[in-house]
Amino acid sequence: MVSLVIRRATTKDIPSIVRIRLTTLTEEETVGFSAPLQAATTSIKKLQEAWSEGNRLKNGFEVFLAEVGNCLAGYAMFGLVNGCTDCGYIDDIVVAKEQQGKGIGKALVGYLEGIAKSKGCSVMKTDTTENADGVAWRSYGFWIKMGYKDTGERLPTHFSFHEIPFTRRLE
Numbered sequence: 001m002v003s004l005v006i007r008r009a010t011t012k013d014i015p016s017i018v019r020i021r022l023t024t025l026t027e028e029e030t031v032g033f034s035a036p037l038q039a040a041t042t043s044i045k046k047l048q049e050a051w052s053e054g055n056r057l058k059n060g061f062e063v064f065l066a067e068v069g070n071c072l073a074g075y076a077m078f079g080l081v082n083g084c085t086d087c088g089y090i091d092d093i094v095v096a097k098e099q100q101g102k103g104i105g106k107a108l109v110g111y112l113e114g115i116a117k118s119k120g121c122s123v124m125k126t127d128t129t130e131n132a133d134g135v136a137w138r139s140y141g142f143w144i145k146m147g148y149k150d151t152g153e154r155l156p157t158h159f160s161f162h163e164i165p166f167t168r169r170l171e
Contacts, residue, residue, distance in 0.1 A: 004104065006111045008055035009063035009075065014047045016072040017063070024097050032131035033161050041075075041092060061091060064111065066104045073099040076108045078115060081125060088116030088170075090126040093139075109146050117170050124168045129161045130154065136164060 009017065021041040025034075040050040040057070052058045061079035065072055074095035081087035090112050095104045116124050128143060130136045144150070148166035155163040 003068075004073070004107055005067045006107060007065055007067065009065050010055065011048070011051055013063075013065060013072070014051070015044055017041055017065075017075050018044050018047060020072055020075065020096050021094055024094050032133075033129045033137045035157075035159055039092065041094070061089075062115075064108065066095070066099075066108050068099060068102075068104070072096070073102075074104050074108060076112060078112045080119065080121070084123070086120055086122045088112070088119065088121040088124045090124065093126075105142060106146065113168075113170055122170055124148075124170055126166045127163050128166070129157075130164055132160045140164065 018041055021039070040046045050057050050059070055062050055064065057063065057077070059079070061077040063075060063077050066074040066076075074093070076093035077091040079089050079091065081089050090109065093105060093108055095108075113124055126143060126148060128137045128139045130140075140150075143166045146168070148168045151165045151167060153165050155165065157163055
């Protein structure tokens, strides 16, 4: 059995991160659920411009990779919530299509929750979206399964979708 390794990303990983994002989440399937290909992870140039040093982006988020047999299987971004002294935030978690359903997303979340706890966080936050028809993005069920609670809020964006915030108390 090939082992799963989670590690900090480097700038050398940028092309692989972008490839995973573009092959796993196509623009066609995200229409109505996300901004049209504006995320830094949709372009090598954009991600290079967003990178600061080490595994840190200029916005303060850190990028972590999940690898299976030296192949990138997924990535996630973690940061601390501004204005919240004990809140971590998981953003932009993506698992390669061929690796989905194998526990990689769960492992990434667990790893990031461990980092949050080590930084003194007692709450982890994340979000997903719902389209204009009120249909939640496919990650909604994943977050519920991971023990995250839908706050009940539907926050407007500059696009046709709403953001659905989730929280989870860390133990």
